Amino acid sequence: MTAFVLVSGMFTGAHVWEEAAARLAAAGAEVHAVALNGLDGPGGAAGAGVDLETHIADVLAVIDKVGTAPRREVVLVGHDYGIHPVVGAADRRAERIARIVYLDAGMPQDGVPALAAVSDRSLRRRVAALAATDGTDADVLPPPAREEWQRWGSTAGVSDEALDRLTARAAPQPLGTLLQPLRLTGAVAAVPTTGVLCTGSGASIEMLQMRVSFGDPALRALADARVAFFELRTGHWPMLSCPAELAEVLLRAAAGEGHRLEPAGAGQPPAHLRPFLLEVPELPRERHGNIDLYLPEAQGPRPAVVFVHGGPVPAEARPTPRDSPTMTGYARYAAGLGVVGVTLDHRLHDLGDFERAAADVAAAVEFVRGDARVDAGRVALWFFSAGGLVAADWLGAPPVWLRCVAATYPVLAPLPNWGLTDSRFHPVDAVAGAGALPVVLTRAGLEMPEIAGTVKEFLASAEACGADVEVVDVPHGRHGFETLGPTEESREAVRRAMRSVLGHLTA
Structure with missing residues (x-):
C-alpha cells in the first residue's frame, strides 16, 4: 500500500488537501495530511519559537507513525513552502521514503532558507523588514488578503468559493519557518523524485528541458533517470482547482510514471x-x-x-x-x-x-x-x-x-x-x-x-x-x-x- 504524506504550503494547513485526499483514499491509498505547528487551527497559533526545524519534526512524526509497516511505501508530497520540511524530513529518514513529490515547488538546498524560494523580491523585503522589527507581531507574516493571493502563486482555476475558504482559513506564517536555513546531510539525494509543474504559474516541462539543454549546472540533476515530471494545466493551488486530476497524477507518480528530461549533450545537439x-x-x-x-x-x-x-x-x-x-x-x-x-x-x-x-x-x-x-x-x-x-x-x-x-x-x-x-x-x-x-x-x-x-x-x-x-x-x-x-x-x-x-x- 502507498501512504501519501501531504504537506501544505505557506499560510495553509491540512484542510487544503481535503478533496484530493478523499480521492486518493477512494483509490485505496493511505493518506496523511500533516498538521504543521503554527499553521493549522483557527487563525493558527503564535509564531514564536516555530521554525523550519519545528515543521521538519512535524513531518518526521508522521513518517515514524506510518513508515514502519510492512509493504507500505511512503510518498512525501510538498506543496510550495511545504517542500522544505518534506526534504528536511526525508534527509533524516531516506531509507523509509519511496518518493518525494515536488508540487509546484522549488528545489531546496542545504544551508538556504525557504525565503530564498519566494520569487517576488518585494515580498522578500517585507519578510526581512518584519524580522528586523521588535515585538510579538513580528514573529509572523500575516496571511494575504483575498485579492493578494495571486502574488504568492497563480490562482488560475480556483473558484471564488474556494478562494473565499482559502482566505478565511489562512493562518499567519511563522517567520522562523522562512528564515531558518535548511540543513541536509545529502542522504535525500538517493530518494526518487517527481516534479508536478503547474503551467498557470509559468512552469512547464518544455521550459525545463530548454534550461537543462543550456547546460545549467543547477538543473543537471533534473535529467537523472530517477526524476520524473508531470504537468497540470492550472495555477498554483491544484488541490483546490483540480483535486481529481491532482490525485490521479500523485497516484501515477507513486507508480514511477512521468516524463524524463534529456540531459544536456545527450544524442543530437540541443x-x-x-x-x-x-x-x-x-x-x-x-x-x-x-x-x-x-x-x-x-x-x-x-x-x-x-x-x-x-x-x-x-x-x-x-x-x-x-x-x-x-x-x-x-x-x-x-x-x-x-x-x-x-x-x-x-x-x-x-x-x-x-x-x-x-x-x-x-x-x-x-x-x-x-x-x-x-x-x-x-x-x-x-x-x-x-x-x-x-x-x-x-x-x-x-x-x-x-x-x-x-x-x-x-x-x-x-x-x-x-x-x-x-x-x-x-x-x-x-x-x-x-x-x-x-x-x-x-x-x-x-x-x-x-x-x-x-x-x-x-x-x-x-x-x-x-x-x-x-x-x-x-x-x-x-x-x-x-x-x-x-x-x-x-x-x-x-x-x-x-x-x-x-x-x-x-x-
Whole structure:
C-alpha cells in the first residue's frame, strides 16, 4: 500500500488537501495530511519559537507513525513552502521514503532558507523588514488578503468559493519557518523524485528541458533517470482547482510514471545549437567586450539592428548566447541585407536579473550608436523569448532614433512565478506609450500556452491604444523554431519579419 504524506504550503494547513485526499483514499491509498505547528487551527497559533526545524519534526512524526509497516511505501508530497520540511524530513529518514513529490515547488538546498524560494523580491523585503522589527507581531507574516493571493502563486482555476475558504482559513506564517536555513546531510539525494509543474504559474516541462539543454549546472540533476515530471494545466493551488486530476497524477507518480528530461549533450545537439534555418553569408564580426558587430559591405553610416537574446541562460553556458546559431544567423542575415547586425551577451542568468540585463542592453545600444559606421538615427531592437520583457523600457517612451521594435516568440508579461509583479518589465502595459513606433511581432503557433497568453494580452493592449503592430505568424512553429526542423513556412516568416524591420529602418 502507498501512504501519501501531504504537506501544505505557506499560510495553509491540512484542510487544503481535503478533496484530493478523499480521492486518493477512494483509490485505496493511505493518506496523511500533516498538521504543521503554527499553521493549522483557527487563525493558527503564535509564531514564536516555530521554525523550519519545528515543521521538519512535524513531518518526521508522521513518517515514524506510518513508515514502519510492512509493504507500505511512503510518498512525501510538498506543496510550495511545504517542500522544505518534506526534504528536511526525508534527509533524516531516506531509507523509509519511496518518493518525494515536488508540487509546484522549488528545489531546496542545504544551508538556504525557504525565503530564498519566494520569487517576488518585494515580498522578500517585507519578510526581512518584519524580522528586523521588535515585538510579538513580528514573529509572523500575516496571511494575504483575498485579492493578494495571486502574488504568492497563480490562482488560475480556483473558484471564488474556494478562494473565499482559502482566505478565511489562512493562518499567519511563522517567520522562523522562512528564515531558518535548511540543513541536509545529502542522504535525500538517493530518494526518487517527481516534479508536478503547474503551467498557470509559468512552469512547464518544455521550459525545463530548454534550461537543462543550456547546460545549467543547477538543473543537471533534473535529467537523472530517477526524476520524473508531470504537468497540470492550472495555477498554483491544484488541490483546490483540480483535486481529481491532482490525485490521479500523485497516484501515477507513486507508480514511477512521468516524463524524463534529456540531459544536456545527450544524442543530437540541443535544439538551440542546431543550424539556423536560412543560408546566410559568412560575414566577419568585430568583438567589443560583450558586443559583436556584423558589418555590411555597403559604405557609409548604416542602420543597425540590435538582437537581444532571451533566457535565463546560465553564466557557464557555452557557447554564450551571442555565439548561438540563432543570434549569429539573424545578425549575418541583417548584415547581408545592408545593415549592421549586432548581438550581445547580457546578464539574464536568473529571473532576478532583468535589471542587469536591461542595463546591458541599454549600454550596448549606446555603444552601437556611437560607432561612426552606424547611422545613430536609425536603430531597431529585436527581442527574443524572455528578452521580450526588456522591450518595456523602449516601448513606454521610445526615443526618436528607435525606428522599430521587433519581438520573436516573446514573453510580453511576467509569468506568475517570476517575481516581477512590481517591476517595470511589463510590455503589455508599456505598449500604451509606444505611439507611432512600429512593432513587428513573430508569433509561434505551437507556443507554450503560458507564453502565448502573454502575447494575447499584449495584442489586446496594443489594439486598445492603437499601437502599430504587425503580426508575422508561424502557424506550425514552436518556441525557438529557427533551429527546430526548419520549414518553408518558418523560413518565409523570418524573411518577412526581416523585410519589415529593414523597411522601417530605411523609410
